Every structure is written in structure tokens, then in C-alpha cells.
Amino acid sequence: MPSVKTDDALTFRHPSIADGAAIWQLVINAGTLDQNSSYLYLLLCRDFADCCAVAERDGQLQGFVTGFRSFKRPDVWFVWQVGVAPSARGQGLAKRLTHFVLRAQASQGVCYLETTVTASNSASRALFSGIAKRLGAELLESELFNAELFPESGHESEPLLRIGPFEAETVKQSLLIE
Numbered sequence: 513m514p515s516v517k518t519d520d521a522l523t524f525r526h527p528s529i530a531d532g533a534a535i536w537q538l539v540i541n542a543g544t545l546d547q548n549s550s551y552l553y554l555l556l557c558r559d560f561a562d563c564c565a566v567a568e569r570d571g572q573l574q575g576f577v578t579g580f581r582s583f584k585r586p587d588v589w590f591v592w593q594v595g596v597a598p599s600a601r602g603q604g605l606a607k608r609l610t611h612f613v614l615r616a617q618a619s620q621g622v623c624y625l626e627t628t629v630t631a632s633n634s635a636s637r638a639l640f641s642g643i644a645k646r647l648g649a650e651l652l653e654s655e656l657f658n659a660e661l662f663p664e665s666g667h668e669s670e671p672l673l674r675i676g677p678f679e680a681e682t683v684k685q686s687l688l689i690e
């Protein structure tokens with residue numbers, strides 16, 4: 513999908529490998545996200561760019577969403593991490609980043625969005641329940657990665673949120689950017 517420039521001077525686009533380092537840094541700055549190797553973000557930007565997006569203002573990264581599509585379940589876009597710079601929160605960036613990718617994915621056969629969200633992450637829960645509402649789609653929550661599966665102590669359970677099914681046309685109509 514081509515990049516989109518909004519009235520508030522944000523550009524939404526799919527990432528290239530040149531964005532990997534800044535995404536990795538934003539993950540660290542976001543505070544609450546699991547930190548992964550910088551290599552992983554380079555790989556995502558190379559091989560799953562269509563399932564990821566960045567938002568920038570004046571060339572500075574303000575937010576990102578990363579995800580992938582598994583060949584085993586091609587109708588699902590799995591959202592892995594969403595992060596917005598603390599100074600840019602509350603302006604609809606996460607919502608618009610998600611819609612940017614979702615529109616492209618829905619036109620290619622995706623009709624479900626899946627993600628995991630801890631019980632304590634109310635901002636993330638609000639983000640995904642708002643998206644389900646806007647799409648008029650069901651949001652189901654079920655157990656997935658329970659706390660005891662994580663090797664580090666103190667990791668919260670990560671239940672699965674599944675939104676859908678939705679139609680490509682519905683996603684297009686519900687767009688927040690353009």
C-alpha cells in the first residue's frame with residue numbers, strides 16, 4: 513500500500529530495513545514492551561513489511577506496528593507489537609497504524625486480526641476493542657500463552673484476542689486515515 517500523509521503531518525507507510533534500528537529503539541523507549549534483538553526487527557522489516565507499518569513526523573519515528581501472516585493460516589493478520597512514542601500517545605496513532613496495515617491485508621484475504629494482550633494493559637485492550645467495534649466484528653478472548661510458559665519470572669499471561677470475521681469493504685469504509 514502506498515504511503516499516506518495526514519493533516520497532522522504524519523506519514524504512514526510500510527517499513528524498510530532502514531527502519532529496523534529505530535523500531536528497536538522505540539520498543540526500548542516504550543517501556544512496557546518485550547525487548548527483542550535488533551536483528552529480529554530487521555528481519556520483520558525485510559520479510560513481513562506488508563504486515564508492519566511505521567508513522568513518522570519530520571523524519572522521526574513516532575510509532576509502529578509489527579505483525580505477520582502465517583502460511584498455515586493466511587486469513588489471519590497476527591499483530592505482534594504496537595508502540596507509540598510517549599509524546600505522541602492519545603492522538604490515534606496506534607489506531608491509524610493498525611488500520612493502515614489492516615486495509616492492505618484485508619484486500620488480500622485476511623478476515624481475522626489476532627493478538628495477545630496482558631490483563632493489565634488497558635491501553636492496548638482499549639485499542640483492540642475500539643477496532644472491533646469500528647469493524648462491527650466480534651472480539652473473542654481465550655487462553656493462549658499462560659504465565660507458566662514463560663521462562664522469566666513475573667511475565668503475565670498473554671491471552672489471545674481474535675477479532676473477526678470482517679470484510680475487506682468494511683475495513684475500507686472504516687478507515688481512519690486518508
Ligand SMILES: CC(C)(COP(=O)(O)OP(=O)(O)OC[C@H]1O[C@@H](n2cnc3c(N)ncnc32)[C@H](O)[C@@H]1OP(=O)(O)O)[C@@H](O)C(=O)NCCC(=O)NCCS
Pocket residue numbers: 542543544545592593594595596597600601602603604605606607608633634635636638639642643
Ligand atoms: C498501547 C499504545 C500503542 C496506544 O497508542 P496510542 O496511539 O496512544 O493509542 P490511540 O490514540 O490510537 O488510541 C486507541 C484507543 O485506545 C484508547 N486508549 C489509548 N490509550 C489509553 C489508555 N492509556 N487508557 C485507556 N484507553 C486508552 C483510546 O481512547 C482509543 O480508544 P477509541 O478507539 O475508543 O477512540 C501506547 O499506549 C503504547 O505504545 N504503549 C506502550 C506499548 C504497549 O503496551 N503496546 C501494546 C502491547 S503490544
